Amino acid sequence: MYTYNPASTIADEFINHEEILETLAYADENKNNEALIDSILEKAKLRKGLTHREASVLLACQSEEKNQEIYHLAEQIKKDFYGNRIVMFAPLYLSNYCINGCTYCPYHAKNKHIPRKKLTQDEIRKEVIALQDLGHKRLALEAGEDPKNNPIEYILECIKTIYSIKHKNGAIRRVNVNIAATTVENYRKLKEAGIGTYILFQETYHKESYLELHPTGPKHDYNYHTEAMDRAMEGGIDDVGLGVLFGLDKYRYEFAGLLMHAEHLEARFGVGPHTISVPRLRNADDIDASSFTNGISDDTFAKIVACIRIAVPYTGMIVSTRESQKCRERVLHLGISQISGGSRTSVGGYAEEEPEDESSAQFDVSDTRSLDEVVKWLMDMEYIPSFCTACYREGRTGDRFMSLCKNQQIQNCCHPNALMTLKEYLVDYASPETKAVGDALIEKELVNIPKEKIRNLVVEHLKDIENGTGNDFRF
Secondary structure, three states: OOOOOOOOOOHHHHOOHHHHHHHHHHHHHOOOOHHHHHHHHHHHOOOOOOOHHHHHHHHHOOOHHHHHHHHHHHHHHHHHHHOOEEEEEEEEEEEOOOOOOOOOOOOOOOOOOOOOOEOOHHHHHHHHHHHHHHOOOEEEEEEOOOOOOOOHHHHHHHHHHHHHOEEOOEEOOEEEEEOOOOOHHHHHHHHHOOOOEEEOOOEOOOHHHHHHHOOOOHHHOHHHHHOHHHHHHHOOOOEEEEEEOEOOOOHHHHHHHHHHHHHHHHHHHOOOOOEEEOOEOOOEOOEOHHHOOOOOOHHHHHHHHHHHHHHOOOOEEEEOOOOOHHHHHHHHHHOOOEEEOOOOOOOOOOOOOOOHHHOOOOOOOOOOOOHHHHHHHHHHOOOEEEOOOHHHHOOOOHHHHHHHHHOOOOHHHHHHHHHHHHHHHHHHOOOHHHHHHHHHHHHHHHHHOOOHHHHHHHHHHHHHHHHOOOOOOOO
16 A cells, blocks of 8 residues: 655655555546536636546546536636736746756756856846846846855855846846755745745656666655755745646656646645746757657647646746747646746847857747737737736735635735726837837726726825836735
């Protein structure tokens, strides 16, 4: 008998291989069981989430009629919790020095022809000013694992530099961090430095595959990596972001493991992941994605997004510029609540564009549009691009954020905050065409603020932003 315990502190017990295999077998047995599928959908309509086993049945479902019900429910749940707001962010790559041997990443230590770079603090200032000039307010820091070149002290110094830079009306208001698994002490230092979400992709939950894909370096330690979120929360970080790299192993296995990890955080800390990312394997320098045999189609990808949204309705979902415009548009409807725009995946890619023959990008970008183009695209679909960071800055993190989100109360402040931060973008950075579309959208969306007092206050703040007499308003 195997040991599966969602509240355990041991990775092999809360992400249990045998439990996943039994889950997949159960899902296979019931993929055409419409009575069971209907009962799971009825439970999902309560907006309280599903277990990994229930969600796996939906993912395996072969009935086109039931799949359409899954998509419709996912879209409605996304609207219920997040409305039509889409949070905007950009990645900032600090360093591609890395001592790991990950076989799917061009940063791997044996890659001798990728140009290695590490930003100085002066270079970070240039990068941040370039990002501010685009209109970004929220960054996700990325760095390879290298204790010599990228120690925690370097990361902390970078965060301090980023928060210190004020350029025209620009300011980075939230810094999320995606760095290698580390110690409770180092997570505590990141918390004290004022980070938002700590992000760490599992890559794959299949332990045997994980060990093969990470043959050398500290990342080879599966348990230490998988237990990182526990240490982050023990270090005081309220918001953590999960993710797998779809294409490394079988997607149904990864899906179950991802939801088990979310269940583990709920069981142990009373709060699930703040975000879940769904990156797919892409080509990069020294990496041919076609050599991996577990790639998934756009249809499968869309169903994964929909099933995650139903299973964890309160969790933010992220899709990056790895995906094409067409694919991103599809999954926005099914559950995605955060996207990147105008992204550069190389070290120093914002201040100066790299020569094409000297790429240090971590992966190929599929959506290469500018932030302004992405913002207008979203608004043309009647989404509100949101540059809001209010919850983080007002202390609505961790269980405080989740309790509001689960009760669908977070929209009482998110909607007006989204409109005001969009107005900041339109006034300071948007093209005339984008501004015209955005101003019309804001006017239309004002009526959706239910409380008259708040609505009137938002109208006054919008006038102040337009006139240049104030900004950074938030509820």
